[in-house]
Amino acid sequence: MTTVNETLGQYSELFMLLAALTYTVSFIAFAADLVRARKVTTAPAEPAQEPALAAAGTLGTVQWSHGSGAGKANNHNDAVVDDAMGYKALRRPAARIGVAVGILGLVVHAAGVVTRGIAAHRVPWGNMYEFTTTGAMLVMAVFLTALLFRDLRFLGTFITGLVLVMLMAGAIAFPTPVAQLIPALQSYWLIIHVSVAVLSAAIFTLTFALSVLQLAKTRQEKSGKPRTAGLLRLVPGPVSLEQLAYRLNAIGFILWTFTLMAGAIWAEAAWGRYWGWDTKEVWTFVIWVVYAGYLHARATRGWDGTRAAWLSITGYLCVIFNFAVVNVYFPGLHSYSGL
Amino acid sequence: MPRLGPTGMLRWAWRQLTSMKTALQLLLLLAVAAVPGSLFPQRPANPAVVTQYIQDNPGLGPWLDRFQLFDVYSSLWFSAIYLLLFVSLIGCVIPRAVQHWKALRSQPPRTPRRLSRLPEYGTMTVAADTDLTPGRAIEDAANVLRRRGYRVQLRDTGTDLPSVAAERGYLKEAGNLVFHTAMIGVLVSIAVGGMLGYRAQKLIIEGEGFTNAELGYDSFFPGTNFNPGALVPFSLTLNDFDVTFDRNPASYGNPIDFTADMTVQDSPSDTPRQETLRVNEPIGFGGTNVYLIGNGYAPEITVRDGEGNIALQGPVASLPTDATYNSTIVIKAPDARPDQLGFVGFFLPTAMVDEDGVAFGSDPDPYNPQLNLNSYTGDLGLDDGNAVSVYQLDTTELTQLNGRDMPDGGIVLGAYQTYELPDGKGSITFEGLKRYVALDIVYDPGKAGALVFTTLALFGLIITLTTARRRVWIRAGQHEDGRTMVEYGLLARGEDHSLAKEAIRIGSALTAHWNKANDQNRQATP
Structure with missing residues (x-):
């Protein structure tokens, strides 16, 4: 019979605290970046980009010119970001600090999660405190990974702010000492089902932020204010936000489908039925259907754009509800909050 | 509004039902309709809680029941929504499958006259000294496209303006159809x-x-x-x-x-x-x-009746009410004579006594097992053939012998202790303790079908969401001055965020190919 390592558990809590402090610095830096960008003046837009790759021929044998369909390049002269999420050359020292400190925070945070797991001799997602801290880590990791592909630093304040809230919620609302798992959770499906669930929730977090900003930008454009106004200056236009949100939601939906399947297989092994409309199952189903609706909406005339964004937001609110309210307040077979 | 007639109406209704908009609305309705099942107790999961809920809410409860809110997932309205959704799905999937079957066996569509109108368009000019004929250029283009996984067809090869039409990503639609068909399979498996x-x-x-x-x-x-x-x-x-x-x-x-x-x-x-x-x-x-x-505890009980005979002997399962295994227990001795005996009370694995003198359980392990019982005598109601739960005893018709408010007090039994019932009605002994499992x-x-179909659905989903369906046309011609002119156009079918990237890749591959061919050409003939 294994026992828990309490000293290591205390170190884990210390790491979590240090991670929260580091994220605070990152949050302030990202906020400074948004504030500073309001006043930056940009040079007039450069001429529309010809594919520089065209001049590849050694002796100019082949001349190549490529253009995306006429009238599609929607470059505003005074904007710092175009509709393909490409940024103009713009020095953003605060954002760089935000990312660097954020990476440091993630390393410390990961140390906290890993030591928690070692202390308990199991994966560190067995109760509400652990779902929250591990989930926050994945939100940050997904965000930093996304930065490798797209310049999404305009989301920095939202993501670091949310991660901070999650760490605080874990420490204040759901504190749970390191403990062994109850028999119902002793299954390798815990590793598979819960990790994928938390990962897809982390991706939905990102798309939620994108969809909210999409609505804000749409509103701003409709109101006729200059695109540069206010704190949203660094935020790209609604079309590019919607496209990115769709791609991420598609990945999130695949992972959520897998979560649902893995949960059903586990439920079959534990309770003898793969689906029984337990409250947690109901809400997992509701979330799945809402995001399925989102994917259909994107292909339905009159439902893309703002309406699809609202569906994406609704889906995420259901995710939050399923996590924070159903886990804690709804009686059911999934009552593992440890509270 | 024009008159449609009955068949017209039916056709109109069918078209409405199978439209994407209706499917989407039904999908969202399904999400909303599933929610009440998590707010109200449900009969299939917990019938006793539902009965209690209706008793506690005499005004609201029966109304909720009337609208089947305690049986949401088998209710008329929930079934109606998902059945309509599936009818809509079938009505959508079958024509699409037929169409896709035809598309799979047909060639890419004809080359549009004006490629420059397509979302991605580009031109390439190859120098005159390369001897690249338009026909050769189109063959090269076809090779590049084939290597990128396109289905390719050459057009107008004998003419001045030959072209190639190409399409890829047929799996996108196939995956989509597999996903939706598998959903029907899941529903059938559940049924x-x-x-x-x-x-x-x-x-x-x-x-x-x-x-x-x-x-x-x-x-x-x-x-x-x-x-x-x-x-x-x-x-x-x-x-x-x-x-x-x-x-x-x-x-x-x-x-x-x-x-x-x-x-x-x-x-x-x-x-x-x-x-x-x-x-x-x-x-x-x-x-x-x-x-x-x-699981739970089953105290071993021996009940002796008023005549001194053993009326009951053996373990009696108790039902845990909390995580400490404080349990309720009902003991029935219908064989007791002259009067039947019944006991109702608690079993505590580790009994402690609080400041008010009330016993409570402090540990789930049996460190100080104790039975706290009230006893009754009279007709237990087991002889008239009606099914009665072994975990319940209706005491309204019985005479109480022991209880906290009775002169003789309640029965408190530690391990191996015996209690003599008042009025010589018999005795009860706590002989030992066993555990039981609920299976x-x-x-x-x-x-198995549900597993197979959900797995199919997942694969279909992954394929349809990660594949891009694209069409490419490339046309070549000869300029008067001898240069070879090539133009290409790309069209996405459905969601495609990297069409521009694909255009650049095709353009790069062609540029590199012709540059390389020409360099070799020049080296060979200096």
Whole structure:
């Protein structure tokens, strides 16, 4: 019979605290970046980009010119970001600090999660405190990974702010000492089902932020204010936000489908039925259907754009509800909050 | 509004139902309709809680019941929504499958006259000294496209303006169709399981056994078309049940291990074998699985009647009411003479007494087991043939002998103690303690189908969401001055965020190919 390592558990809590402090610095830096960008003046837009790759021929044998369909390049002269999420050359020292400190925070945070797991001799997602801290880590990791592909630093304040809230919620609302798992959770499906669930929730977090900003930008454009106004200056236009949100939601939906399947297989092994409309199952189903609706909406005339964004937001609110309210307040077979 | 006539109306309704907009609305309606099932107690999961809820809310409860809000997932309105959704889905999938079947067997569509109108367009000019004919250029282009996974067809090859039409990503639609068809398969599997399967409960005390037969169950829920021949004649005996509780101060008393040591037989003629039953690890008997769902204590009781004879002897299962295994217990001795005896009360594994003198349980392990009972005498109501739960005793018609408010007080029994009932009605002895397991026995013939179809759905989903369906056309011609002019255009079908990237890749591949060919050409003929 294994026992828990309490000293290591205390170190884990210390790491979590240090991670929260580091994220605070990152949050302030990202906020400074948004504030500073309001006043930056940009040079007039450069001429529309010809594919520089065209001049590849050694002796100019082949001349190549490529253009995306006429009238599609929607470059505003005074904007710092175009509709393909490409940024103009713009020095953003605060954002760089935000990312660097954020990476440091993630390393410390990961140390906290890993030591928690070692202390308990199991994966560190067995109760509400652990779902929250591990989930926050994945939100940050997904965000930093996304930065490798797209310049999404305009989301920095939202993501670091949310991660901070999650760490605080874990420490204040759901504190749970390191403990062994109850028999119902002793299954390798815990590793598979819960990790994928938390990962897809982390991706939905990102798309939620994108969809909210999409609505804000749409509103701003409709109101006729200059695109540069206010704190949203660094935020790209609604079309590019919607496209990115769709791609991420598609990945999130695949992972959520897998979560649902893995949960059903586990439920079959534990309770003898793969689906029984337990409250947690109901809400997992509701979330799945809402995001399925989102994917259909994107292909339905009159439902893309703002309406699809609202569906994406609704889906995420259901995710939050399923996590924070159903886990804690709804009686059911999934009552593992440890509270 | 034009007159449609009955067939016209039907066709109109069918078209409405199978439209994407309706499907989307039904989908969102389904999400909303599923929610009440998590807000109100549901009969299939917990019928007793529903009865209690209706009793506690006499105004609202019956109304909720009238609208089937305690049976949401089998309700008329919920079924209507998902059945309509599936009809809409079938009406959508079949024509699409037919269309896709045709598309799979047809060539890419003809080359548009003006490629420059397509979302991605580009031109390439190859110098005159390269001797690249338009026909050759189109063949090169076709090769590049083939290598990128396109289905390719050359057009107008003999003319001045030959072109190539190409399409890729047929799997996108195929994956989409697989996903939606698999959804129908999942629904059918669930229905098959519900019709032909069964679910049963059985409580087994240590040392006791059970043979799989309909009469042996404590409760039995067969499907609507269940065939009793599907019952596998297995049997099992619970030798020992082990429970380990967490003794860490921070998480004291949490269960960390339940292990049931069983002797099982697949059929009466098979040799018995040892099996371990644990949570998450059911024992299977050819499609019928046995699951460990619950457990509790069964105090061993001996009741002697007023004539001194043993009226009841053996373990009596108690029902835990909390995590500390404080349990309710009902003991019935219908064989007691001259009067039947009944007992209702609590079993506490580790009894303590608080400041007010009330006993409470402080630990789930039996460190100080204690029975706290009220006793009754009279007709227990078991002889008239009506089914009565063994866990309930209706005391309204009985005469109470013991209780906190009675002159003789309640019965408090520690281990191995005996209590003499008042008026010489008999005695009760707490002889020992056993554990029991609560088992679910489930046969679900739709299970494998559900797994297969959900797996298919997942693969279909991954394929359809990660594949891009694209069309490319490339046309070549010769300029008067001898240069070869090439133009290309790309069109996405459905969501495609990297069409521009694809255009750049094709352009790069062609540029590199012709540059390389020409360099070699020049080196060969200096």
